[in-house]
Amino acid sequence: MLAKLAHRISGRVEAETYPGALAGLIPVDLVLSLLAKRSYPLYRLWRRYGELTGPYFDQCAAAVAAPPDEGHLRELRARGLVRVGQPYSTGEVAEARAWVLERVEPMRRRAAELDPSGQASSVRWQDEGLRYEVDRRTGRLRIYFPRGPAGEQAERWPRILREFGDVPAWHALAQAYFGAGAVRAGQPYMMAEVLTAAPDIEPWHIDCLRPTLKSFLYLTDVGSAQGPLRFQPGTHVLDEARHRMFYRICNGGLGHAYMGEEESRRLDAICEAVTGPAGTALLFDTQVLHAGSWCTEGMRVALVNGYRPLVATRLNPRLFRDPRPVPSPWEKY
Numbered sequence: 001m002l003a004k005l006a007h008r009i010s011g012r013v014e015a016e017t018y019p020g021a022l023a024g025l026i027p028v029d030l031v032l033s034l035l036a037k038r039s040y041p042l043y044r045l046w047r048r049y050g051e052l053t054g055p056y057f058d059q060c061a062a063a064v065a066a067p068p069d070e071g072h073l074r075e076l077r078a079r080g081l082v083r084v085g086q087p088y089s090t091g092e093v094a095e096a097r098a099w100v101l102e103r104v105e106p107m108r109r110r111a112a113e114l115d116p117s118g119q120a121s122s123v124r125w126q127d128e129g130l131r132y133e134v135d136r137r138t139g140r141l142r143i144y145f146p147r148g149p150a151g152e153q154a155e156r157w158p159r160i161l162r163e164f165g166d167v168p169a170w171h172a173l174a175q176a177y178f179g180a181g182a183v184r185a186g187q188p189y190m191m192a193e194v195l196t197a198a199p200d201i202e203p204w205h206i207d208c209l210r211p212t213l214k215s216f217l218y219l220t221d222v223g224s225a226q227g228p229l230r231f232q233p234g235t236h237v238l239d240e241a242r243h244r245m246f247y248r249i250c251n252g253g254l255g256h257a258y259m260g261e262e263e264s265r266r267l268d269a270i271c272e273a274v275t276g277p278a279g280t281a282l283l284f285d286t287q288v289l290h291a292g293s294w295c296t297e298g299m300r301v302a303l304v305n306g307y308r309p310l311v312a313t314r315l316n317p318r319l320f321r322d323p324r325p326v327p328s329p330w331e332k333y
Contacts, residue, residue: 017313022056029315036250036317043247046317054311058181066168068176072283076177076213080236080288081274084170086217086281088160093279096160097219100143100192100301107134107141139198139295147186164217164303165190170283174213174307177285182310187212192219195227195300201293204232204259204267207286209246210312218280219301227295228273229284236288250317259289267291 018026028049036046069084076082088096111123111134121137131144145165154162166185175183188208207214222228248256259267267289274282284290286306 017310025053026315033315033317034320036247037320038251040244040247043250043317044243047243047246050311050314050316054309055181057311057314058309066172068173069169072173073176076173076283076285079233081231081233081282081284083274083276083280083282084173084215086279087167087169088217088279090279092158092160093217093219095158096303097278097301099158099161100194100219103143104141104194107132107143110134111136137198137200138202138292139196141194141196143192145186145190145192147190160217160303161192164215164305166305167215170213170215171307173283177213178211178309180309180311183307184310184313185305185307187306187308187313190305191303193300193302193304195292195295195302197295201227202291204264204289204291205257206245206289208254208257208318209249209287210316210318211309212286212312213283213307214286215303215305215307216274216280216282216284217303218276218278219303220299221277222280222300222302223275224273224293225295225297226275226300227293228275228300229282229290230267230271230273230293231284231288231290232267232271233288236285238287242287254318264291 032042032046032049036043072082072084110125110132112118114125115123118136122133122135124131124133126132129146133140133142133144135142145161147165171183171185175181216229220226245256271291273293274280
């Protein structure tokens with residue numbers, strides 16, 4: 001009952017986040033999460049409380065038995081991003097790519113039907129258990145997959161799409177990286193993304209204040225002209241400045257997660273771009289500073305999934321309406 005109440009209040013928390021007796025922490029989580037939006041000391045109190053109670057959540061799910069790749073783990077901890085091996089053949093990658101690409105034009109037509117004026121920057125809808133999004137501003141077309149069983153239609157998906165939601169080797173790496181006894185896959189989503197030429201790109205940013213690893217699998221060759229992911233190594237390390245940013249996100253919205261023009265220009269000059277052939281796989285900490293880049297030729301097709309410690313799926317300040325939201329990054333510039 002408490003979990004259902006929390007879900008109704010926040011609009012996001014899943015009931016299985018608070019199994020058994022841990023449901024008793026929901027009122028405390030709720031109060032501290034609301035207080036954490038009010039001042040930086042209260043945000044740090046909420047953060048410390050989460051660290052102290054986190055181990056109890058870790059005990060509520062089975063650990064992955066496979067050990068992580070130690071070399072990958074060291075590089076991920078040092079740089080915030082690591083290229084990893086992937087278990088799929090060239091033919092399987094091509095099959096998944098074809099599945100995604102055959103939906104591109106139907107998605108564009110559907111977006112035009114839902115928004116004939118073409119004024120909406122983003123158009124979203126749902127069909128047969130999948131969620132679709134066409135973002136005209138950044139040229140991204142996204143297909144979001146369900147976290148749980150997807151029904152009979154999933155049997156017709158390519159193997160990669162059926163299995164990408166939780167690759168055991170990557171799950172084990174995420175678990176070791178976070179030092180957590182329980183890591184949940186599909187957080188915040190699993191999706192297929194097609195990046196095409198567009199009038200704008202996403203500025204430099206972090207994704208959110210929740211600890212998250214994202215896995216990427218390129219389904220097409222990605223060079224400098226296909227909009228590769230860019231990142232600045234080592235910027236995922238938590239320090240006082242990063243905690244101050246997290247508080248601003250709690251207090252005023254995700255607009256605070258984006259860098260200003262001056263900082264973005266500095267990062268443009270020193271960053272690394274992640275290019276590679278179809279089949280390139282990588283994991284990165286979403287708290288590392290990263291950004292998109294211009295797609296000037298062809299398109300970039302990728303699968304994206306996320307892993308979070310179970311404790312990071314609890315109530316937190318970002319689950320509630322921002323009291324003083326700041327403009328979205330494309331409105332600031």
